[in-house]
Amino acid sequence: xxxxxxxSKSFAGTTVLADISTEIKKGEVIAIIGPSGTGxxxxxxxxxxxxxxxxxxxxxxGMDILDKxxxxxxxxxxxNMVFQSFNLFSHLSVLDNLTLAPIRLKGMSTQDAQxxxxxxxxxxxxxxxxxxxxxELSGGQKQRVAIARCLAMEPEIILFDEPTSALDPTMxxxxxxxxxxxxxxxxxxxxxxxxxxxxxxxxxxxLYMDEGLIYEEGSPAQIFDNPxxxxxxxxxxxxxxxxxxxxxxxxxxxxxxxxIEAFCEKQVLPKKTRDNLLLLVEELLQIYTPYLPAMAFExxxxxxxxxxxxxxxxxxxxxxxxxxxxxxxxxxFGLMIIKKLTESITYQFVDxxxxxxxxxxxxxxxxxxxx
Amino acid sequence: MDFKTKNExxxxxxxxxxxxxxxxxxxxxxxxxALIDGGNSRFVVDFAxxxxxSSAGLRGLLVMAKLLNAKDGKVCFANVNGNVxxxxxMSGFNDLxxxxxxxxxxxxxxx
Numbered sequence: 297x298x299x300x301x302x303x304s305k306s307f308a309g310t311t312v313l314a315d316i317s318t319e320i321k322k323g324e325v326i327a328i329i330g331p332s333g334t335g336x337x338x339x340x341x342x343x344x345x346x347x348x349x350x351x352x353x354x355x356x357x358g359m360d361i362l363d364k365x366x367x368x369x370x371x372x373x374x375x376n377m378v379f380q381s382f383n384l385f386s387h388l389s390v391l392d393n394l395t396l397a398p399i400r401l402k403g404m405s406t407q408d409a410q411x412x413x414x415x416x417x418x419x420x421x422x423x424x425x426x427x428x429x430x431x432e433l434s435g436g437q438k439q440r441v442a443i444a445r446c447l448a449m450e451p452e453i454i455l456f457d458e459p460t461s462a463l464d465p466t467m468x469x470x471x472x473x474x475x476x477x478x479x480x481x482x483x484x485x486x487x488x489x490x491x492x493x494x495x496x497x498x499x500x501x502x503l504y505m506d507e508g509l510i511y512e513e514g515s516p517a518q519i520f521d522n523p524x525x526x527x528x529x530x531x532x533x534x535x536x537x538x539x540x541x542x543x544x545x546x547x548x549x550x551x552x553x554x555x556i557e558a559f560c561e562k563q564v565l566p567k568k569t570r571d572n573l574l575l576l577v578e579e580l581l582q583i584y585t586p587y588l589p590a591m592a593f594e595x596x597x598x599x600x601x602x603x604x605x606x607x608x609x610x611x612x613x614x615x616x617x618x619x620x621x622x623x624x625x626x627x628x629f630g631l632m633i634i635k636k637l638t639e640s641i642t643y644q645f646v647d648x649x650x651x652x653x654x655x656x657x658x659x660x661x662x663x664x665x666x667x
Numbered sequence: 668m669d670f671k672t673k674n675e676x677x678x679x680x681x682x683x684x685x686x687x688x689x690x691x692x693x694x695x696x697x698x699x700x701a702l703i704d705g706g707n708s709r710f711v712v713d714f715a716x717x718x719x720x721s722s723a724g725l726r727g728l729l730v731m732a733k734l735l736n737a738k739d740g741k742v743c744f745a746n747v748n749g750n751v752x753x754x755x756x757m758s759g760f761n762d763l764x765x766x767x768x769x770x771x772x773x774x775x776x777x778x
Binding site: 575637 | 688689690719721722723725726729750754757758759760
C-alpha cells in the first residue's frame, strides 16, 4: 500500500530523518515508538506531505507521491491524519466540522454528508454532541470528533500523531478505545504513540525509531518482550544509567560513591539498595585494581524502571579475561560478598571486549540487604 | 574512619567509626600494627560507630588477628550490627572470630 525508500528530511542542516525505508500493507496497524525528537512525527508528516522530504521515495499503490505532478489533495484523501492538538474548526459545529471536507472536496450532498457524519459520531459515541461547538467539548471528546472527521473522508489509511499526548490521563482511554475499534474493523493505521501498553496490544507491527532511522522493527512481542538492540532495550525497559571509566588504580572512590548516590537518589532507590550497590561497586573495583592501568574498564550501572532491576556492567578491552575467575584474588571475601549481592553473574567475550554483567539481588527475601 | 583507643585492665578497646574500606583500611592496619608492636596483645574492637565495611576492611581485621596470633594475643569483636553484621555474614567472617554483643561481654570473654 505504502512503500517508503531511503526517506530523509533535514531542517536547516539538522538531519531529523536519516534513512527510512519501510512498507505499510493494507490492514496493518503500525505503532511507531521511540524517544522524543527522533523524527517519528516528522516521518508521518512526510508521508502526508505536510513536510516535503529532503530525499527518498514514497509510493502509494505504486504511485510516486513526490512526483511534482502528484495530486496532493487526492493523496490526503487516501491518507488522512489525526493530530495531537485536534485541529478542529472552532467556529463550526461538530457536525459541520465533519461535513465540510466531504461536501467541498468529495462533492457529497449536504444530506448525505450529514447522514454519514451522524453515523460516524455514533461510532465514536458522540452523536448527541453533533450541534455542540469544539469549545464545549472535553479534550477526549474533541479528539474523538477529530477521528470521526478523519473517517468522514473515507481514507484508506489513517496516520495518528500522538493522539493522546495532549489529553488528561482520564480521557486517554476513551480515545484509545475508538482507535482499538478501528483496528478491529481492519483500518490501516500508523500510530505514533507514547502509550506503550496500547502500542503493544493494538498494533501488529512496531517500528522503534531512533537516530532518525527505523532502529529496530518487529512484532509487538519481539519489540516489547525481546528487543535485540541496545537502544531499543533501554527504551522499552525504561533504563536509566550511570557510566564511568576507571583507568587508574588511583581512582577516587568517594567521588564515585557520591555520583552513584546521586544517581540512586534520582531513581528514588531505597537506601538498602543504594548501600548494596556501593558495596558491590567497591568489591568489583578491588578485583579490577591489580590490572589497572593496563586494563582500563568501563562501568555502567543500569536501572530498569520497568522491572526494577539494577545491573552493573564492566567492559574491558584486550584478550579474553574474566577477573572473577583470575585466581589472582588475595582471598574469597570480596567474591563471596559479590555473589551474595547478585542474582546472576555472566561473563562474555564479545566483539573483542570482556563483558562482565552482574544482576543485583532485588527481593528482600533472598537479599542480604544492608540495614 | 576515626580510631579511638581506651585501656581497660590490660585490654585495649579500639573503637572504630565511619568507614572501613579500600581507602581507610591501610590506615587501620597501620595503627593496629603500631599498637601491637608497642606491646599490646589483648584487644576488643568495638564496631558500634562503624557505618560501612567492605572486604578491604575485613582484610585489615584479618591482618590484626594474624599479628596477634603470632604473639599469642587475643581479639574479640563487639557491637557488630547493621551493615557491618551483614557484610560479616555475607563473607563468612562471623565464623572466624569471637563476636560479642557488647564491649563488656567481649572483655569478659577475654578475661
